[in-house]
Amino acid sequence: MHVRRSAGLLSRAAMTRTALVVLVLSAACLPPATAHSQPASRVSPDRIVIKDFGFSPKRLRVAPGTVVTVVNKDTDPHTVTASGSANFDTGRIVPGGSTRFTAPRTHGDYPYRCDFHPFMSGALTVG
Ligand SMILES: [Cu+2]
Incomplete structure (x- = not known):
């Protein structure tokens, strides 16, 4: 059915987007690479x-x-x-x-x- 297929695509797209956001946030939360962190x-x-x-x-x-x-x-x-x-x-x-x-x-x-x-x-x- 057309509607159900669209919904499936949408949720896959949403999941991909969520995974990307998590990845970006994880990278942003990493401690600085310098030895001078407090x-x-x-x-x-x-x-x-x-x-x-x-x-x-x-x-x-x-x-x-x-x-x-x-x-x-x-x-x-x-x-x-x-x-x-x-x-x-x-x-x-x-x-x-x-x-x-x-x-x-x-x-x-x-x-x-x-x-x-x-x-x-x-x-x-x-x-
Ligand atoms: Cu004061």
């Missing part, structure tokens, strides 16, 4: 460190719903507070302290700032 980012990939009134990394990429650890290595208290429609907020993190929050479950870019120091900004990329 060991710290491998040990704690889902972590934001606050130091010298700045967030590191400035932009963190995580999977949806990831529990992100925030470490405050400054001598002042800080927060990680979503600037946009997202509602994550660590509240006050004392100097030397750490806390965790759950990243949004929807893919997207989520800028955040410190409630006490609005000039401190960073971004969470979920996806």
Whole structure:
């Protein structure tokens, strides 16, 4: 039947496309070939460190719903507070302290700032 054959072709095409996307993504996720990759980012990939009134990394990429650890290595208290429609907020993190929050479950870019120091900004990329 004509309709069923078309559907079969379509799903084969879709499968091929999916396989290609998986291949491309796998290649993109491979660690850099240089010997200068940072060991710290491998040990704690889902972590934001606050130091010298700045967030590191400035932009963190995580999977949806990831529990992100925030470490405050400054001598002042800080927060990680979503600037946009997202509602994550660590509240006050004392100097030397750490806390965790759950990243949004929807893919997207989520800028955040410190409630006490609005000039401190960073971004969470979920996806
Ligand atoms: Cu701050």
